[in-house]
Amino acid sequence: MMGPSSSAHRQDSAAQAGALASQFAQTAATRDASGGTPKAERDALRSSGLLALSIPQDYGGRGAGWSETLDTVRIFAQTDSSIAHVYGFHHLQLATVQLFSQPAQWEPWIEQTASKQWFWGNALNPLDERTTVRRIGDWFEFSGKKSFCSGALDSEMLLASGKDEVSGRLLIAALPTARAGITINSDWNCFGQRQTDSGSALFEHVRVEAAELLLDPGPLSTPRASLRPLLAQLVFVHMFLGLAEGALSEARHYTVNEARPWFRSPATRASDDPYTLKHYGEFYVALEGTRLLATRAATLFDDAWRKGDALSTEDRGQVALAVAVAKVAASRAGLDVASRVFETTGARATHGALRLDRYWRNLRVQTLHDPVDYKLQDIGNWVVNAQSPVPSFYS
Numbered sequence: 001m002m003g004p005s006s007s008a009h010r011q012d013s014a015a016q017a018g019a020l021a022s023q024f025a026q027t028a029a030t031r032d033a034s035g036g037t038p039k040a041e042r043d044a045l046r047s048s049g050l051l052a053l054s055i056p057q058d059y060g061g062r063g064a065g066w067s068e069t070l071d072t073v074r075i076f077a078q079t080d081s082s083i084a085h086v087y088g089f090h091h092l093q094l095a096t097v098q099l100f101s102q103p104a105q106w107e108p109w110i111e112q113t114a115s116k117q118w119f120w121g122n123a124l125n126p127l128d129e130r131t132t133v134r135r136i137g138d139w140f141e142f143s144g145k146k147s148f149c150s151g152a153l154d155s156e157m158l159l160a161s162g163k164d165e166v167s168g169r170l171l172i173a174a175l176p177t178a179r180a181g182i183t184i185n186s187d188w189n190c191f192g193q194r195q196t197d198s199g200s201a202l203f204e205h206v207r208v209e210a211a212e213l214l215l216d217p218g219p220l221s222t223p224r225a226s227l228r229p230l231l232a233q234l235v236f237v238h239m240f241l242g243l244a245e246g247a248l249s250e251a252r253h254y255t256v257n258e259a260r261p262w263f264r265s266p267a268t269r270a271s272d273d274p275y276t277l278k279h280y281g282e283f284y285v286a287l288e289g290t291r292l293l294a295t296r297a298a299t300l301f302d303d304a305w306r307k308g309d310a311l312s313t314e315d316r317g318q319v320a321l322a323v324a325v326a327k328v329a330a331s332r333a334g335l336d337v338a339s340r341v342f343e344t345t346g347a348r349a350t351h352g353a354l355r356l357d358r359y360w361r362n363l364r365v366q367t368l369h370d371p372v373d374y375k376l377q378d379i380g381n382w383v384v385n386a387q388s389p390v391p392s393f394y395s
Helices: 007-025 028-034 039-048 066-077 081-100 103-116 225-257 274-310 313-344 358-367 372-385
Strands: 120-123 132-136 139-146 157-164 170-176 182-184 201-209
Touching (some): 007 039, 007 066, 066 081, 066 225, 081 170, 081 225, 157 201, 170 201, 225 274, 225 313
Parallel strands (some): 120 157
Antiparallel strands (some): 132 139, 182 201
């Protein structure tokens, strides 16, 4: 069980993530243009030990709480949101096996993750039902295709979901990515999050042992197991916040060092223009509010995680509400800031080599993962009817 992170521990992990993020920033714009797998950056994460950040110390990890782990996701997103995505999803998969199965099942997986620097990928997409599961004696066979498989390429382990062909039940398995019959396709070609390898996976008669299925307690079966989608949403919250912070930082650098004041401006420097300062003041207010909401939601999540099986439905509902509020705020503030920073930099900042538009593009792609309108509906249902968000893979 995770404990709260000490201040020194948080500072160490933040400093390490910051150093790596600075390294990744040197090639972020170029890699955004090229797409593909950020192999060197993923290997740097393996070597750093940060892939074991959320793993309890008893299993060879660094024992960080979730708020500390999410802080590192935000730090990476400030310079490279694709890295933040696959890194955050790696920790999400580690949480998933702990929430959906018993210790005797997940302990060997996370111990080996810590000792061998395994990267976990995702092929768990419950809305894509093209993969079916057939029981054959005492084992199972996965066959079909999955979309939006973030981080599956260059991973050692993979969470995959399929639909039982008899019962229609959702089944989730933890598998070695290199298992026979699994093909991870390089077919991700969106205008944002271009190095998340979020393309498709093909399962051709893949043998899955019963011990590899996450059945006890299984997906979303208890209040504790239902924490999984809330952690996924918090990964997005911290990605969106980090992206917006990165956009603001890069725009500020351009405003101070490159931008010119409009000819009607009373200022001699763009950084003294009254409208420019007004915009930056608005950006800061929006992001400061989002930071506070994100911190509150992550802290509540940490508290809920530590309660374990004692977590009540009501407790889980309060966390879900806080996460939904933070998600709406991060989505709206992030998109607004990443779009409007160009009003503080001017036309020359749209030069293709700078790729300052990547912050907005990355946010726009990832904020469509699940509609904010339905988050607002959940929040409104709580305000009007005192009903907490109903657990699903997106709430």
